[in-house]
Amino acid sequence: MKIQIKHGRVIDPMSRRDGVADIFIAxxxxxxxxxxxxxxxxxxxIDAAGLVVxxxxxxxxxRLREPGFEYRATLESEMLAAAAGGITSLACxxxxxxxxxxxxxxxxxxxxxxxxxxxxxxxxxxxxxKLEGQMLTEMAELREAGCVxxxxxxxxxxxxxxxxxxxxxxxxxGFSLWLRPQDVSLAKGGVAHDGAVASRLGLPGIPALAETVxxxxxxxxxxxxxxxxxxxxLSTYDGIAMVRAAKAQGLAITCDVAATxxxxxxxxxxxxxxxxxxxxxxxxxxxxxxxxxxxxxGSIDAMCSDHTPVDEDAKQVPFGxxxxxxxxxxxxxxxxLKWARxxxxxxxxxxxxxxxxxxxxxGVPAGTLAVGAAADVCxxxxxxxxxxxxxxxxxxxxxxxxLGHPMPGRVRYTLIDGHIDFEARx
Amino acid sequence: xxxxxxxxxxxxxLLTLDGLPRAILTQILDTAESFMxxxxxxxxxxxxxxxxxxxxxxxxxxxxxxxTFEIAAKRLSADVVNLNIATSSQTKGxxxxxxxxxxxxxxxxxxxxxxxxxxxxHFIARHVAPHISVVNAGDGRHAxxxxxxxxxxxxxxxxxxxxxxxxxxxxxxxxxxxxxxxIHALTTLGVPEVxxxxxxxxxxxxxxxxxxxxxxxxxxxxAGCDVVIMLRLQNERMKGALxxxxxxxxxxxxxxxxxxxxxKPDAIVMHPGPMNRxxxxxxxxxxxxxxxxxPQVTYGIAVRMAxxxxxxGGTTA
Amino acid sequence: xxxxxxxxDSLIAQLAAAIAPTLTPDTAIVGIHTGGVWVAERLxxxxxRPQPMGTLDISFYRDDFSRIGLHPQVKPSxxxxxxxxxxxxxxxxxxxxxxxxxxxxxxLFDYGRPASIRLAVLVDRGGHELPIRPDFAGLVLAVPPHxxxxxxxxxxxxxxxxLA
Numbered sequence: 001m002k003i004q005i006k007h008g009r010v011i012d013p014m015s016r017r018d019g020v021a022d023i024f025i026a027x028x029x030x031x032x033x034x035x036x037x038x039x040x041x042x043x044x045x046i047d048a049a050g051l052v053v054x055x056x057x058x059x060x061x062x063r064l065r066e067p068g069f070e071y072r073a074t075l076e077s078e079m080l081a082a083a084a085g086g087i088t089s090l091a092c093x094x095x096x097x098x099x100x101x102x103x104x105x106x107x108x109x110x111x112x113x114x115x116x117x118x119x120x121x122x123x124x125x126x127x128x129x130k131l132e133g134q135m136l137t138e139m140a141e142l143r144e145a146g147c148v149x150x151x152x153x154x155x156x157x158x159x160x161x162x163x164x165x166x167x168x169x170x171x172x173x174g175f176s177l178w179l180r181p182q183d184v185s186l187a188k189g190g191v192a193h194d195g196a197v198a199s200r201l202g203l204p205g206i207p208a209l210a211e212t213v214x215x216x217x218x219x220x221x222x223x224x225x226x227x228x229x230x231x232x233x234l235s236t237y238d239g240i241a242m243v244r245a246a247k248a249q250g251l252a253i254t255c256d257v258a259a260t261x262x263x264x265x266x267x268x269x270x271x272x273x274x275x276x277x278x279x280x281x282x283x284x285x286x287x288x289x290x291x292x293x294x295x296x297x298g299s300i301d302a303m304c305s306d307h308t309p310v311d312e313d314a315k316q317v318p319f320g321x322x323x324x325x326x327x328x329x330x331x332x333x334x335x336x337l338k339w340a341r342x343x344x345x346x347x348x349x350x351x352x353x354x355x356x357x358x359x360x361x362x363g364v365p366a367g368t369l370a371v372g373a374a375a376d377v378c379x380x381x382x383x384x385x386x387x388x389x390x391x392x393x394x395x396x397x398x399x400x401x402x403l404g405h406p407m408p409g410r411v412r413y414t415l416i417d418g419h420i421d422f423e424a425r426x
Numbered sequence: 427x428x429x430x431x432x433x434x435x436x437x438x439x440l441l442t443l444d445g446l447p448r449a450i451l452t453q454i455l456d457t458a459e460s461f462m463x464x465x466x467x468x469x470x471x472x473x474x475x476x477x478x479x480x481x482x483x484x485x486x487x488x489x490x491x492x493x494t495f496e497i498a499a500k501r502l503s504a505d506v507v508n509l510n511i512a513t514s515s516q517t518k519g520x521x522x523x524x525x526x527x528x529x530x531x532x533x534x535x536x537x538x539x540x541x542x543x544x545x546x547x548h549f550i551a552r553h554v555a556p557h558i559s560v561v562n563a564g565d566g567r568h569a570x571x572x573x574x575x576x577x578x579x580x581x582x583x584x585x586x587x588x589x590x591x592x593x594x595x596x597x598x599x600x601x602x603x604x605x606x607x608x609i610h611a612l613t614t615l616g617v618p619e620v621x622x623x624x625x626x627x628x629x630x631x632x633x634x635x636x637x638x639x640x641x642x643x644x645x646x647x648x649a650g651c652d653v654v655i656m657l658r659l660q661n662e663r664m665k666g667a668l669x670x671x672x673x674x675x676x677x678x679x680x681x682x683x684x685x686x687x688x689x690k691p692d693a694i695v696m697h698p699g700p701m702n703r704x705x706x707x708x709x710x711x712x713x714x715x716x717x718x719x720x721p722q723v724t725y726g727i728a729v730r731m732a733x734x735x736x737x738x739g740g741t742t743a
Numbered sequence: 744x745x746x747x748x749x750x751x752d753s754l755i756a757q758l759a760a761a762i763a764p765t766l767t768p769d770t771a772i773v774g775i776h777t778g779g780v781w782v783a784e785r786l787x788x789x790x791x792r793p794q795p796m797g798t799l800d801i802s803f804y805r806d807d808f809s810r811i812g813l814h815p816q817v818k819p820s821x822x823x824x825x826x827x828x829x830x831x832x833x834x835x836x837x838x839x840x841x842x843x844x845x846x847x848x849x850x851l852f853d854y855g856r857p858a859s860i861r862l863a864v865l866v867d868r869g870g871h872e873l874p875i876r877p878d879f880a881g882l883v884l885a886v887p888p889h890x891x892x893x894x895x896x897x898x899x900x901x902x903x904x905x906l907a
Contacts, residue, residue, distance in 0.1 A: 199630035202567030272545030318543035739812030
């Protein structure tokens with residue numbers, strides 16, 4: 001299959017390219033940009049005039065709900081939803097049932113994913129057995145089975161000695177650990193940011209301290225062990241300041257933020273809508289604005305969807321009893337564009353945060369339109385405006401706090417390995 | 427976006443006092459005043475809510491509050507059904523909506539809801555059919571609007587007005603839905619100085635943003651007060667990480683005659699009940715001449731009648 | 744209906760004259776809010792009753808509550824005497840459908856069982872919907888259904904009738 005993408009505005013953050021050009025794809029790879037190779041006869045020509053052609057999105061956190069939670073969403077439904085969102089590579093955390101703590105489970109997931117259309121799936125392995133925070137997993141074996149990094153996901157890490165050992169062990173092999181900084185004791189019982197809004201609503205709070213105290217521990221251990229640490233889902237102004245300082249000191253850490261937290265704050269909780277029950281909690285406007293600025297200045301390396309499909313029953317309960325999380329694969333691109341517009345950030349820089357940079361964190365060959373790279377491409381209409389409704393979402397989880405909100409940018413085509421995995425209805 | 431009001435500004439649900447206009451609060455208090463004498467009559471009933479069905483949905487047990495709502499509803503001639511729903515099952519969330527749907531199918535006109543989760547009354551109000559009103563009888567730590575209103579009614583009866591008062595709320599504000607409703611009502615009704623007094627472990631983060639002054643020294647906080655509201659300290663908070671002991675709490679934050687003497691000589695003492703004598707309040711004060719704790723209970727019925735009457739009328743237009 | 748309406752003070756004086764011979768020593772006067780209370784106050788003064796006067800706000804007894812809701816300014820009812828076994832003179836400004844009087848009687852019975860109730864109105868405008876007729880009327884005037892006759896009180900306390 002040979003595909004020619006014609007007249008699109010090609011944006012490739014890795015090569016800093018931003019301009020109208022044709023892209024030529026053959027045998028699943030990008031074979032040329034600009035001039036057609038000799039003897040190139042396209043089987044399919046995509047007219048991308050007026051559209052943006054960029055690398056397929058790389059999402060650092062997509063819960064696929066398999067194995068164990070198929071009633072919330074299936075691998076199939078979520079893979080299709082991700083493709084509809086322009087995502088061509090995704091990392092899935094091990095918070096499944098059972099958790100991804102054995103090579104067999106990882107191989108099974110990879111096998112299932114390979115046989116379905118949709119993005120490349122990169123499992124993140126469990127850092128401790130059953131995610132219980134006590135015994136290390138066979139990280140090297142898991143790595144061979146396909147895990148690209150290791151994490152506790154949202155499971156608590158209560159024992160700092162185990163955390164130290166995990167870092168030492170991971171550093172032995174050069175594996176990356178992904179940690180979401182949250183002190184379990186300080187967060188105990190909380191469902192919302194401990195601030196003026198939670199106080200007003202009487203919702204038990206999770207203080208910003210829960211993040212910064214855990215972060216201090218992680219940063220200190222990382223300095224000592226030299227482990228490669230990726231900090232997942234930062235949420236506080238003070239936490240970002242700590243990361244910024246640590247990076248300035250030369251510590252090799254990276255971090256990401258969920259797209260929801262770039263746009264929402266505790267103020268949005270006033271009606272007790274359970275769709276706004278997220279982990280980490282939506283924090284103050286100061287925190288949110290800190291995230292927005294840190295994305296611009298590069299202190300935060302990537303934006304992810306933190307996609308968490310939750311079935312409607314688990315949201316149709318009072319706020320504090322509801323299951324946390326928001327569905328988001330189809331909103332990652334729109335929310336990134338919305339942030340870029342509001343902040344006056346160039347498109348190239350915005351797209352970098354959801355393509356090339358997260359691919360570097362994952363350590364996988366993705367997120368670029370370089371000649372010779374796999375033809376993972378997202379083609380979207382930057383000027384399209386649409387309203388988020390259950391009907392406009394493909395995910396099985398309709399649990400998004402953005403229902404009814406207008407969004408900029410609509411994906412028109414998603415190509416994975418040179419194959420059109422998603423094509424918007426005209 | 428105030429779910430509590432109809433488009434023309436009338437009360438549709440009573441979920442919280444936060445954000446309710448002063449005119450509505452005053453109207454409830456005025457209406458309650460008219461209901462005060464109904465309890466004195468030969469027939470302690472008016473026919474206002476004849477044919478209406480009110481369901482007391484108590485997901486959290488409370489005999490006291492449920493009883494006052496029941497008496498109020500019966501004095502309005504409504505049919506009252508009490509449901510005490512156990513909250514032990516894991517699927518309690520589904521149970522809420524199932525219960526609500528079932529009762530709506532039995533032609534309920536009003537739900538009086540008590541639940542251990544903040545926001546539960548909002549959740550039900552968002553779900554019910556347009557002709558059904560929801561009254562929040564206490565949700566988690568969030569709100570207890572009828573208690574807040576009866577406290578305002580009490581203050582107005584004894585002090586006449588709100589614009590010249592200093593009011594202190596003492597104790598476990600962190601876990602208190604009553605305190606939150608009182609604070610919103612007091613600030614809306616124009617009380618110039620609302621104080622909260624308690625140890626740092628029992629005051630919510632950023633409570634000043636609700637328009638109150640914070641005191642950790644009870645003696646300083648009580649100085650010059652016209653109204654002293656004591657909050658109940660739940661048993662489970664009396665020892666542990668929030669407080670070392672009830673004895674130490676009483677010593678520093680319990681209301682004794684000596685501490686009360688620091689308030690104005692004509693200050694009144696209130697408590698939403700049930701009281702822990704010797705923990706947050708000394709018996710001499712609870713039973714003393716400045717205590718209006720028993721009248722509060724009486725007023726509670728008139729205030730709840732007013733709320734239900736205002737919610738139930740004009741819905742079949 | 745352009746003829747000027749009679750002077751209210753003289754209507755009340757006529758009413759008082761008609762009522763006076765029928766009063767028993769413990770007859771109590773009860774006015775219905777708001778206009779009925781104004782008329783009752785005048786009658787109470789003219790008839791020099793020893794008992795204090797009663798007032799009724801029938802908001803809690805209205806039969807149109809489900810349709811229109813609670814009146815935004817409910818006033819307390821106040822009957823400063825024992826209703827049980829007493830002769831009552833119920834006073835309203837205008838008798839129209841009779842529903843207000845019915846509600847008032849219902850309310851009175853919730854205070855006790857009176858020996859008798861008689862009804863005095865300043866104006867009987869017709870349009871009755873219930874078998875309720877005044878025992879005493881200052882003025883009987885057939886007002887068309889689309890019109891209203893209202894009693895109002897000026898700042899100086901003077902009462903006037905108007906058609907609208």
